[in-house]
Amino acid sequence: MTASGGCSGATDRARHTFAARGGLLLVAAVQAEIGVWGLVAPRSLFTDFPGGGRHWISALGGYNEHLVRDYAAAELGVAVLLVGTAIWFIRPVVLVAGCAFLAATIPHLAYHLTTTGSFSTTDNIASVGGFVLEIAVVVLAMVAGARPAQGQVKHRS
Numbered sequence: 001m002t003a004s005g006g007c008s009g010a011t012d013r014a015r016h017t018f019a020a021r022g023g024l025l026l027v028a029a030v031q032a033e034i035g036v037w038g039l040v041a042p043r044s045l046f047t048d049f050p051g052g053g054r055h056w057i058s059a060l061g062g063y064n065e066h067l068v069r070d071y072a073a074a075e076l077g078v079a080v081l082l083v084g085t086a087i088w089f090i091r092p093v094v095l096v097a098g099c100a101f102l103a104a105t106i107p108h109l110a111y112h113l114t115t116t117g118s119f120s121t122t123d124n125i126a127s128v129g130g131f132v133l134e135i136a137v138v139v140l141a142m143v144a145g146a147r148p149a150q151g152q153v154k155h156r157s
Helices: 009-040 041-046 065-087 089-115 121-146
Strands: none
Touching: 009 041, 009 065, 009 089, 009 121, 041 065, 065 089, 089 121
16 A cells, blocks of 8 residues: 555556456456367357357357367367467467457457347347457557556657
């Protein structure tokens, strides 16, 4: 604690880093669930995702096992990348992993924004809201990871 009763810069950074790592692990868990589900039971992922009686994938077209397995494998790969990022929370890794996640997720979100007619309002809010939440968590982790550690000199371009 500082004389003003607030947290020191190092303590504040440690909290942000801890929260960012936790957020990355939560996003990774979602990606891993989809990845493992789709690799173990691709037809089930297609017909039953996200669960709870909802059917978000099958509502958009015919089943293609190859595409479902490829998507699931990519999701699992993103999960591994995010877990590694949470473990080795260093600036270049956080930024590259964040960019990779955004490069995969933003076009996916854009597609979902064009298919809202296939779903109920509740499903649209849940689907789009999930993407927005994941994107926000990863962007905040990137911001936390981009800050230089205390005592570290900022490099000029």
